[in-house]
Amino acid sequence: MKVLIVGDFDPCGVHLRQRKYLRGLGIDYRIAVKEAYREEAKEADYWLERKPLRKGEIAELRWFAMDADIIQFLPAIGQPWSFSSMTPRLGDDIYEIPFGGIDWRHSDFSRARKIVCFHGSKNARANLETYRAHYRGLGFPLLATTIDYAYEMGAEYLPTIVDIRHEPMFRQDGEPLKVIHSPTDPDICNTDEFLLTCRELGIPVTYLTGRLHESVLSHKQGHTCGFDHLRGGFSVNSLENVAFGMVNLVGVNPSYRDWMQDRLGVSLPWPEVETMADVRGWLGALRDDAGETRRWQEKAIGWYRSEWSPERNAERIAAVYERILAS
Numbered sequence: 130m131k132v133l134i135v136g137d138f139d140p141c142g143v144h145l146r147q148r149k150y151l152r153g154l155g156i157d158y159r160i161a162v163k164e165a166y167r168e169e170a171k172e173a174d175y176w177l178e179r180k181p182l183r184k185g186e187i188a189e190l191r192w193f194a195m196d197a198d199i200i201q202f203l204p205a206i207g208q209p210w211s212f213s214s215m216t217p218r219l220g221d222d223i224y225e226i227p228f229g230g231i232d233w234r235h236s237d238f239s240r241a242r243k244i245v246c247f248h249g250s251k252n253a254r255a256n257l258e259t260y261r262a263h264y265r266g267l268g269f270p271l272l273a274t275t276i277d278y279a280y281e282m283g284a285e286y287l288p289t290i291v292d293i294r295h296e297p298m299f300r301q302d303g304e305p306l307k308v309i310h311s312p313t314d315p316d317i318c319n320t321d322e323f324l325l326t327c328r329e330l331g332i333p334v335t336y337l338t339g340r341l342h343e344s345v346l347s348h349k350q351g352h353t354c355g356f357d358h359l360r361g362g363f364s365v366n367s368l369e370n371v372a373f374g375m376v377n378l379v380g381v382n383p384s385y386r387d388w389m390q391d392r393l394g395v396s397l398p399w400p401e402v403e404t405m406a407d408v409r410g411w412l413g414a415l416r417d418d419a420g421e422t423r424r425w426q427e428k429a430i431g432w433y434r435s436e437w438s439p440e441r442n443a444e445r446i447a448a449v450y451e452r453i454l455a456s
Contacts, residue, residue, distance in 0.1 A: 130155075130156045130157070130198050130199070130447075130450060130451075130454070131156075131157045131159075131193070131196060131197045131198050131199070132151070132156060132157070132158045132159070132197065132198065132199045132200075132201065132450060133159050133160075133161060133193060133197045133199070133200045133201065133241070134147075134158070134159070134160045134161065134201050134203070135161050135162075135200060135201065135202050135203070135223060135228060135233070136161075136162055136163075136202065136203030136223055137162065137163045137164060137203070137206065137207040137208055137223060138162050138163065138164050138165065138166050138206075138208060139160060139162055139165075139167075139173060140203075140206055140248045140249075141248075141342075141365045142167065142169050142342070143248065143274055143289055143290070145160065145169060145172060145173070146289075146290040146292050146439065147287075147290055147443070147446060148160060149290075149292070149439075150290060150292075150439045150440060150442070150443035151443055151446060151447060153443065154443055154444070154447050156447060156450075159174040159175070159193060160173040160174050160175070161173065161174065161175035161176075161190055161228070162175070162176055162177070163177045163178060163228070164176075164177075164178045164208065165178065166208065167341075167342060168341070169342070174190075175187075175189070175190045175229075177228070177229045187229045187230065187231070190229070190231070191231055191237070194231070194233075194237075194238050194241065195237050195240065196240070197238075197240070197241040198240075198241060198242065198450075198454060199241055199242050199243075199244060199450055199453065199454070200233065200238060200241040200243050200244070201243075201244050201245070201246050201272070202222075202223045202224045202233075202243070202244070202245050202246070202269075203223060203245070203246055203247075203248060204218070204222045204223055204224065204245050204247065204253075204260065204264070205222065205247060205250055205252050205253035205256070205260055206247075206249075206250045206252075206253065207222070207223065210252065211250035211251065211252040211253065212250060212251050212252070212314075214252060215251065215252055215255045215256070216252075217252065217255075217256040217259045217260060217263075218252075219259070219263050242270075242453060242454060243269055244269055244270045244271075244272060244453060245264045245269045245270075245271060245272065246271075246272040246273065246274060246287060247260070247271070247272070247273045247274070247275075247278045247282065247284065248273075248274050248275065249275050249278070249364065251317070253278070257278065257281050257282055260282075261282045261283070261284075270285065271283070271284035271285065272284050272285045272286070272287050272449065273285070273286060273287070274287050274288075274289050275289075275362050275363075275364070276362045276363065276381075276385045276388070276389060277360070277382065277385060278362075279388075280382075280384065280385050280388050285449045285452070285453070286392065286393075286449075287445075287449060288393075288437070288442045288445055288446070289365055289368060289442070290439045290442045290443065290446075291365065291368040291369055291371075291372050291439070292439050293346070293369060293372035293373065295350060295372065295373055296374075297373060297374020297426055297429075297430050298350070298351050298353065298374070299353070299374070299423050299426050300353040300419045300422040300423055300426065301419065302419045302420070303419070304353075304419060305333075305416075306332060306353060306354055306412075306415050306416045306422060307335070307351065307352045307353045307354065308327065308332055308333070308334045308335065308352065308353075308354045308355070308356065308412070309334065309335040309336075309337070309352040309354070309355045309356075309370075309375075310323060310324070310334055310335070310336050310337075310355065310356045311335075311336075311337040311338065311340070311345045311348070311349070311355075311366060312338055312357075312358065312366070313338070313366075315338055317358065317360065318357070318358035318360075319358050319359045319405065320336075320338075322405050323356050323405065323408065324336065326405060326408060326409050326412065327412065330409065330412055330413055330416060331416075332412060332416055335348060335352065346369065349369060349370070349373050349375070350373060352373070352375055353375055353376065353422055353426060354375055354376040354378065354412075354415060354422065355369075355370035355373075355375045355376070355377055355378070356378045356379070356408065357370070357377065357378065357379035358379060358380065359379075359380030359402075359403070359404065359405065359408075360380065361380060361381065361382040361385065362381060362382065362385055363377075363381060363397070364379075367379045367399070368433075368437065370429075371398060371429040371430070371432065371433045371437070372430075372433045372437075374426045374427075374429055374430035374433075375426065375429060376399065376400070376411075376415060376422055376425040376426055376429065377398075377399040377429060378399065378400065378408050378411060378412070379399065379402070380402050380403050380404070380407075380408075381397060381401070381402075381403070382403070383401075383403075386401075393445070395436050395437075397432075398425075398428045398429045398431070398432035398433075398436075399425065399428075399429065400425065
């Protein structure tokens with residue numbers, strides 16, 4: 130199977146990790162991006178803003194796309210409009226506009242099954258039904274890498290691969306609760322409310338934002354609890370917390386929890402919270418009970434290793450592609 134990912138950029142390196150593990154399953158998986166806003170993104174197979182472009186890069190991209198089984202586009206997550214504008218881009222997004230001189234609508238690429246995969250953005254969140262109707266109208270299967278988008282759009286779910294091999298630091302009796310909060314966008318992560326709650330409970334917090342991803346991962350080591358947000362679905366941040374063996378606090382809609390159980394047979398390994406009052410209750414309980422903290426830490430790392438390992442999720446993603454090609 131040959132799969133080509135086409136986007137303005139690779140959000141949070143999601144597709145680089147998919148490439149690593151799907152190639153291990155024999156899938157020729159390649160990534161074409163316009164820009165590399167993170168250092169790791171420069172490892173994309175095709176990168177239009179590379180100066181200078183690798184010799185023959187666009188020609189090679191064209192030939193691979195002509196022979197691909199699947200071409201997967203990433204709409205509603207262009208820079209910077211997907212976070213600064215709530216107006217949907219219909220007819221002027223990654224599938225419809227030239228990509229290094231390539232027009233994806235040309236018959237040269239008719240062999241491939243064209244699909245779209247949604248990642249989180251303010252623009253996408255505000256226009257889920259509009260995008261759903263637009264791309265279904267074009268005949269594109271819908272995929273999503275976040276559980277809330279998969280549920281709300283009726284899309285296939287591509288579970289996010291988190292590739293962290295780290296022995297957790299379990300909280301010991303007599304040790305304080307070590308909490309970290311590392312939002313990419315504090316404005317949508319309940320940050321002010323969370324930090325105030327921690328101050329009122331007398332719990333110190335490691336607060337990081339605007340840092341390189343490698344720096345954030347380095348700081349997460351040694352913490353025993355992490356807070357993500359209360360938006361209803363979990364993010365890469367939550368999955369990293371779990372992979373480090375932390376108690377993860379994130380607001381998840383009960384309907385999304387049930388959906389995961391029904392579709393994947395997977396239950397989430399963190400406390401059930403929906404509001405900041407719930408978060409406050411759990412923080413207070415964890416602060417006062419190292420044993421309870423350890424129990425949730427053990428549950429988190431066990432779940433990551435058994436249910437959410439890179440290898441397990443790569444198999445799930447490959448199965449989605451196989452279903453699409455068979456439909």
